Amino acid sequence: MNVQLSIEDVAPPTINAADEVVVKVGAAGLCRTDLHIIEGVWKDIMDVEGSLLPYIMGHENAGWVEDVGSNVKSVKPGDAVIVHPHRSCGICLNCRYGHDMYCDHGQFPGLGLDGGFAEYFLTNESSLIKLNTNVTPLDVAPMADAGITAYRAAKRAAGLVYPGAYVTVLGVGGLGHIAIQCLKHLCGARVIAVDREPGAQALARDLGADVVLDGGPDLIEQIKDITSGGSQVVIDFVGELGVENICWKLLRQGGELIVVGYGGQIEVPTVELVVNEIKIGGSLVGDYTELVELMELNADGLVKMHYTEYSLDNINTAIDDFKNRKFTGRGVIVP
Numbered sequence: 064m065n066v067q068l069s070i071e072d073v074a075p076p077t078i079n080a081a082d083e084v085v086v087k088v089g090a091a092g093l094c095r096t097d098l099h100i101i102e103g104v105w106k107d108i109m110d111v112e113g114s115l116l117p118y119i120m121g122h123e124n125a126g127w128v129e130d131v132g133s134n135v136k137s138v139k140p141g142d143a144v145i146v147h148p149h150r151s152c153g154i155c156l157n158c159r160y161g162h163d164m165y166c167d168h169g170q171f172p173g174l175g176l177d178g179g180f181a182e183y184f185l186t187n188e189s190s191l192i193k194l195n196t197n198v199t200p201l202d203v204a205p206m207a208d209a210g211i212t213a214y215r216a217a218k219r220a221a222g223l224v225y226p227g228a229y230v231t232v233l234g235v236g237g238l239g240h241i242a243i244q245c246l247k248h249l250c251g252a253r254v255i256a257v258d259r260e261p262g263a264q265a266l267a268r269d270l271g272a273d274v275v276l277d278g279g280p281d282l283i284e285q286i287k288d289i290t291s292g293g294s295q296v297v298i299d300f301v302g303e304l305g306v307e308n309i310c311w312k313l314l315r316q317g318g319e320l321i322v323v324g325y326g327g328q329i330e331v332p333t334v335e336l337v338v339n340e341i342k343i344g345g346s347l348v349g350d351y352t353e354l355v356e357l358m359e360l361n362a363d364g365l366v367k368m369h370y371t372e373y374s375l376d377n378i379n380t381a382i383d384d385f386k387n388r389k390f391t392g393r394g395v396i397v398p
């Protein structure tokens with residue numbers, strides 16, 4: 064399917080509630096989820112209200128506060144901010160436990176309602192994190208989703224490994240390249256990065272991956288060989304295109320697969336789960352506090368987003384380049 068996005072003049076968003084904030088967009092990351100929205104994958108997965116286009120996509124946003132509702136206290140116009148992608152309510156029990164992504168009343172601008180591929184977009188105070196003074200919105204916008212999603216998975220992996228163990232990262236795109244950096248700073252495990260693209264392989268090497276593989280037909284044997292039996296953790300940032308049928312076979316006994324990329328279907332014989340005691344689980348974006356932690360790593364220069372900048376007028380070119388993997392890291396849209 065080749066849907067072209069159109070650029071239209073629309074009225075800027077206005078504040079309708081006391082906790083709302085209008086953000087002047089500095090940059091917005093282009094995500095595989097945006098491609099999946101265009102492809103219609105989301106309407107098949109879940110009944111996201113308004114999941115059918117048209118609306119303004121863009122959920123990896125950073126910029127400057129433009130206008131604030133009457134109750135907003137923590138930010139003021141002009142502040143540079145990154146925007147947690149889920150507008151959580153802060154009141155429900157899930158929010159009180161810190162599970163922002165489980166919020167009973169959450170909204171996801173850019174997915175079903177207007178997001179950040181625009182000059183301005185609307186969110187609420189509780190989703191905002193002020194940027195450190197040495198950081199610009201362009202430097203970090205995709206951290207809002209790609210970044211925390213990778214960080215959350217890497218943090219979970221870090222808790223499952225020990226020095227000498229291996230974590231395998233499948234896919235070194237916008238998320239995978241962040242996960243490699245996070246893993247190198249969160250734990251002593253060795254990182255195996257897998258990607259077919261030479262540019263992504265080079266980036267993985269630059270970022271400190273201990274082993275870089277091209278994902279050829281002998282991947283399973285290669286990894287079993289390198290790790291003496293299998294990887295302790297596999298993080299699958301692809302989740303489709305056949306990778307979903309290989310990822311769990313890379314684990315050693317007692318290993319854990321963390322599924323982040325999506326679109327395909329995993330089929331695992333139950334006997335494999337039992338005999339090898341492997342665990343398989345998904346990882347959904349990340350909590351507000353995880354974005355805070357990631358921004359601290361970024362401010363200290365330990366985790367950086369590699370990106371290619373596109374103007375909003377060129378968003379269809381950016382999408383084509385993304386599909387054809389013409390850039391490494393993330394594509395970022397600047398209005």
Ligand SMILES: [Zn+2]
Nearest residue numbers: 094096208209
């Ligand atoms: Zn995203």
Ligand SMILES: [Zn+2]
Nearest residue numbers: 152155158166
């Ligand atoms: Zn809530």
